[in-house]
Amino acid sequence: MSPTVTREQVFDWLRAVPDPEIPVLSITDLGIVRDVVVDECVTVGLAPTYSGCPATEAIEQDVLAALRGRGLDKVAIARRLDPPWTTDWISDEGRRKLREYGIAPPEKAAGKRALTHGDRKIACPRCASTDTALVAEFGSTPCKAAYRCSACLEPFEYFKCI
Amino acid sequence: MTAEDALYRYVLRLGDNALITAQRKTERVTLEPELEEELANANFALDYLGQARMYYSYAGELEGRGRSEDDFAYRRDEREFQNFLLVEQPNGHFGDAIVCQVLFGVFYELQLRALAACTDSQLAAIAARAVKEIRYHLRHAGLWLVRLGRGTELSHARVRASLENQWRFTAEFFAGDEVDDIVRRDFDGPDLDAMAAAFHDRTGAMIREAGLDVPEDGVALAGGRAGRHSEHLGYLVAEMQHLARSFPGAAW
Numbered sequence: 001m002s003p004t005v006t007r008e009q010v011f012d013w014l015r016a017v018p019d020p021e022i023p024v025l026s027i028t029d030l031g032i033v034r035d036v037v038v039d040e041c042v043t044v045g046l047a048p049t050y051s052g053c054p055a056t057e058a059i060e061q062d063v064l065a066a067l068r069g070r071g072l073d074k075v076a077i078a079r080r081l082d083p084p085w086t087t088d089w090i091s092d093e094g095r096r097k098l099r100e101y102g103i104a105p106p107e108k109a110a111g112k113r114a115l116t117h118g119d120r121k122i123a124c125p126r127c128a129s130t131d132t133a134l135v136a137e138f139g140s141t142p143c144k145a146a147y148r149c150s151a152c153l154e155p156f157e158y159f160k161c162i
Numbered sequence: 163m164t165a166e167d168a169l170y171r172y173v174l175r176l177g178d179n180a181l182i183t184a185q186r187k188t189e190r191v192t193l194e195p196e197l198e199e200e201l202a203n204a205n206f207a208l209d210y211l212g213q214a215r216m217y218y219s220y221a222g223e224l225e226g227r228g229r230s231e232d233d234f235a236y237r238r239d240e241r242e243f244q245n246f247l248l249v250e251q252p253n254g255h256f257g258d259a260i261v262c263q264v265l266f267g268v269f270y271e272l273q274l275r276a277l278a279a280c281t282d283s284q285l286a287a288i289a290a291r292a293v294k295e296i297r298y299h300l301r302h303a304g305l306w307l308v309r310l311g312r313g314t315e316l317s318h319a320r321v322r323a324s325l326e327n328q329w330r331f332t333a334e335f336f337a338g339d340e341v342d343d344i345v346r347r348d349f350d351g352p353d354l355d356a357m358a359a360a361f362h363d364r365t366g367a368m369i370r371e372a373g374l375d376v377p378e379d380g381v382a383l384a385g386g387r388a389g390r391h392s393e394h395l396g397y398l399v400a401e402m403q404h405l406a407r408s409f410p411g412a413a414w
Contacts, residue, residue, distance in 0.1 A: 051292055052205075052212025081216070082287035084294065138202030138302055142209060142295070146198070162294050 005072065010036045014044070017066050020058045021141060024101040027059060031089025034080045041074040042067060047085040050142050050162075087143075087161050099125045104147065104158040122158050124149035132156075168344035169282060170224035171244075172351070174234065175341070175387065177217030178245035181235055182395070183266065184210035185402050190253055199256075202302055206263075209295040216288045236406035240396045241389040248331035250386075250395040254324070257310050257317070261324040263303035268364050269335045269357070271296045276352035285349075304368050311372030318373065325369065326377045333382035335361070341387075 014033050019025045027033055027046075035045040044063055048056045060077045067075040087106035090098075095105035104125045121130040129151035136146040144157045163171075187207035194200040218231035248266055253259055274296060277289035310321040336358040338346075345351035366376050385391065406412070 048212075048291070050209060050212065051216060051295060052208030052210065054208065056212075081291055082283065084287070084291040136198035136202075137305075138198060138205060138298075140201055142205040142298070160298075162298075 005038060005042065005070075007036045007038050010038065010042055010044070010067065013066055013070055014063065017059070017062050020055045020062070022098070022101065022103065024097045025090075025094050027063070029091050029094030029097060031091060031094070032059070032085060041076055042072050043076045043078050045078045045080040047080045047089075049085050053142070085162075087159065090159075098159060102126065102156055103144070104156060106159045106161045122147055124152060124154065125156055126154050127152040163340055163344060165344055165348040166224060168341045169285070169349060170221055171341045172345045173217050173224060173285060174221040175244045177214050177221055177234060178243045179249055179266075179270070180210045180214035180217060182243065182245045182398065183249045184208075184214055185398055186249065186251075186253055186262075187259075190259060193253075195256055203259075206299050206302075209292075209299070213288070213292045213295070216291075220284055220288065232406065236403045240391060240399045243391070243395060243399065244387050244389055245395075246331065246334055246386045247383055247392050248328060248334070250391060250398060251328070251331070252394055255320065257321040258324045258328070260303050260306045260310065261321060261328050263299060264307055264368060265328055265332055265365065267296055267300040267303055268368070269332070269361055271300055272357045272360055272364075273352055276357065280345075280349045280351050282349045304371075307368055307372040307374075311369075311374045321372070322374055325374060329377040330380055330383050332361070332365075333379065334384035334386060337382075337384050337387075339387055 011028065011033070014036075015026050015028045017027045019027055019030050022030075030049070032047045032049060033044065034047050037043040037045070044067075046056075046060065046063065063077060064075055088108055090106065098105040102125050104122050122132050122134075123130050124132050124147075127149060129149055131150040132147050133150060134145065135148050135155065139146045139157055143160055143162070145160050146155065147158050148155045184207050187203055187210065191200070191204050191207070194203050214235070215231050218234040221234060222229045222231065246266070248262060251258075251262070271293060274289040274293035278286050278293055280286050280289070307321065310317045312318070336354045338354045342351070342354060346353060362376075369376050383392075
């Protein structure tokens with residue numbers, strides 16, 4: 001029996017699946033949901049962020065659980081390596097949520113920025129001052145660098161461009 | 163050797179370099195000089211492990227005999243691994259680890275950049291994903307090379323010795339065999355001669371920026387592609403496979 005859901009409905013449900021490492025972001029904010037195909041089976045195409053990201057498998061399990069929770073019994077995940085995920089795919093809504101959570105969001109045009117990272121000023125997500133200093137380029141997860149704001153003195157994390 | 167067979171072997175070698183590098187980096191966990199380095203190292207190990215998994219899964223598909231990533235990692239003997247001798251060398255001190263990351267990293271970044279444009283779409287996709295990660299690792303290693311090379315007399319002397327010790331393993335990167343030739347010809351894969359020139363330019367610039375001299379080419383060591391390893395790999399493989407060998411078929 002073919003499922004009676006639409007692509008849009010599945011996308012809507014996926015908006016409620018959080019990223020396990022940064023739970024204020026949903027996986028759709030993060031831009032890793034590449035496509036949804038509905039035929040005899042619902043297939044969700046997901047792009048891994050980093051090759052070794054331990055969250056990749058957790059996210060896949062969460063997606064399967066979320067869709068099964070909506071009564072779909074034939075669901076599958078397809079890994080989409082090509083094109084590779086970039087921080088440019090994080091939505092504007094996602095960037096706002098990151099800032100509110102205390103993580104400075106990556107800037108757009110990641111390909112160019114990744115090359116010059118560390119030479120630019122990152123705005124503090126709390127007070128918006130650009131008087132900030134890099135503490136450690138390689139932070140708590142591969143995707144983040146540690147910064148400190150010289151204006152409000154708060155340490156914060158910066159989501160690196162990739 | 164058919165084109166498909168060569169591609170399978172090539173992808174398996176990529177997996178071996180990535181897995182052995184991941185294992186060596188994992189051995190360094192808790193041994194780094196400061197917390198930030200601890201996190202950086204562990205995250206680099208994860209990147210390599212993730213890459214190894216993608217290569218092994220794909221190698222299994224290409225081989226078509228139903229072997230999984232675990233079969234390649236845990237059910238092959240030392241002589242079946244075809245990684246470079248450099249990446250299996252014992253970790254030594256922090257400077258050794260940084261020099262290894264620079265030398266292998268520069269080669270691997272060039273290799274991935276070439277593979278991202280090869281005609282096999284799955285390998286190109288994995289390479290395009292991985293090259294972004296290796297660029298970050300290289301940036302990290304390059305910054306440390308300068309700090310150590312231009313740091314104290316002691317750090318300079320030690321990192322110079324690391325470089326002189328490891329340089330003899332780099333010629334192996336470019337000593338291609340039939341597998342490399344076929345992948346280059348049939349899949350528009352890397353040109354090892356062009357890569358060797360780019361490798362020497364890039365490492366030369368990094369080494370000079372660090373106030374060090376490029377070592378002279380002496381006796382070059384090789385054998386990894388043919389499964390002839392230094393005595394160190396056997397111990398690494400034995401430890402890495404211990405659990406899987408003691409409890410065959412164990413699953414999460």
